[in-house]
Amino acid sequence: MKHLISVQDLSRNDTLHILDTARELDRVTNGGSKLLPTLRGRTVVNLFYEDSTRTRLSFERAAKRLSADVVTFSAKGSSVSKGESLKDTALTLKAMGADMIVVRHPSPGAAHRLAHAGWLESSVINAGDGKHEHPTQALADALTIRAHLRPDAVDFDGLTIGIVGDVLHSRVARSNIFLLSSLGAKVVVVSPPTLLPVKIENWPCTVSYSLDATLPELDAIMMLRVQQERMNGTFFPSELEYSRAFGLNRARAASLPDHAIVLHPGPMNRGVEITAEVADGIRSVITDQVANGLKVRMAAMYLLIGGEVNVA
C-alpha cells in the first residue's frame, strides 16, 4: 500500500491492519502523549485547498508524534491564489522532497490525480476530496465503533449503523458506508430523498426516509452535518423543518437501544442535526472520534512511509 485515497481500495484485512496498528500505537504512545522516533527525517506536507481545522490539526499532530517534519500549505496566502495549478504545486513539492502529501481539495479525484499522474513519488493520503471520500475519518469512526461495541471481535457482523442526513454532499458518509459494510455491519441511510445521491440503491446500504422508525434497531447512529456551504439548491424547505424530521434530540435518543452510541464527524451545527443535549450526553462518543482520528492517521502514516518505500 503506497497511497490512501479511497476506502474502496482497502481490503477487509487492510482495514483491520490499520485499526490494529492504531490500537497498538495508542498503547505505545500512551494515548498519543509520547513522541516516537519512527518517521524522523521524513517530510509530510499538508496540502489544504479547503478550510479545515480539525483534520489539518489532527494530521499535523499525528506527523509530529512520529517525529516527521511537517510543512503545512494552505491555498489561502499561497501561490494557488495567484493561479498556480495542482500540477505545478506538485512539481514544487517534488523538488522540495516530500515523502508524504496529505491533500484536501474541493474537487473529487484530486488526491487520486496527485497520486497517480506521475508528478511525484510521494505517498498520498486523501484528507477529503470534494463529495468523494474522506478515508481517515471513516477509519476513525470504525475504530470508535469497535472500541465501544466490538472491543474483542474482529469485525462488525450483527451491528446496524445508521447514517443520518446529507449523504449527497458528504464524503464522510460515502467513506463510512463502504468501510463499515466491508467490515460486516449493516448500514442504514436515513435522509430526505433530495439529499440522497443518484444510484444509492447500488451502494452497500439500505435507505429509510423515517428516522423515528429506524432508531430502535440501531447500535450506532452517525449524524451528518447540514453543509450550508454546499447547499446551492433547495434540498429542504427550512432548517427547522429538517431538524424536526431528521434532527437527533433527547426524545429520539431515548428510543435508541440502551447500548447505542451517537457519532458526529464534526463540525456540528448544534440545534440543527443534533441538539446540544444529545451532543454532550452520555451516548455521545464525538470526542472519542477526534482522539481516534489522531490514532488512525498515525497508523496510516507509519504503514505508508514508516518502512521501505517501494516505488509503485
Next chain:
Amino acid sequence: MTEPHNTAPGYPRIASRIVADPDDISRALRRLSHQVVENVKDVSNLVILGIPTRGVPLAQRLAKNIEEIEGFTVPVGSLDVTLFRDDLRLRPSKALEQTLIPSVGIDDKVVILVDDVLFSGRTIRAALDALNEYGRPAVVQLAVLVDRGHRELPIRADYVGKNLPTSLSENVSVHLSEIDSVDQVIIQPKEQSIEGTA
C-alpha cells in the same frame, strides 16, 4: 565450533538442523532463572519484559521459574520495539505487536529484557530507546535464549541460554510451543528462512 557451510552453486546444500530440543531449552531457562535470582537478590523489585514475538513466552517462562524458586510473582510485560528501530527503512512496514507495561511501572525497577536470539544488537538498542518512554529503571539487564554472535553494536547479554557460533549465511530460528507448537532451536541456510528468525 560449527564450520560455516559453503552455499556457492555446485555445493550440496546443507539442510536445516536442530541444535536444541525441548529439554535443552527448559534446562537453559532453568539455569537462567537461577542466575537471575542469584544476581538480582531482591526479586521483589524485578520486572520482566519480553520482546515480541518469541521473547514474550520466554519472559513468562522465566517469571514462572523464578516464582517457583523464590515464591514471588514477578510482573511480566511485553515491549514492541518496531517503532524505535533504526533499520525500519530497509524493509516494508511491519505489523505492530502488543506493548504491555505491568501496572507497577518500570521506574527504579530492575528490568530484564528477554529476547529469543541476540544477533546484531539493534533490537536491543531499540528496546533501550523504547524503555526510555516508559520510565527510568534502576538497572536494565538482558536475557536471551541464543546468542549467535555478529554484533553490530556494543551490546552484550547478561544471561545467555546457549552460545551458538553461526555463519552470516545461516538463520537461527527459535520455536516455542506457545506459538509454534514445539520447542526447538534450528539453524538453516538463509534461503529457507521462515518466521521466528532474528
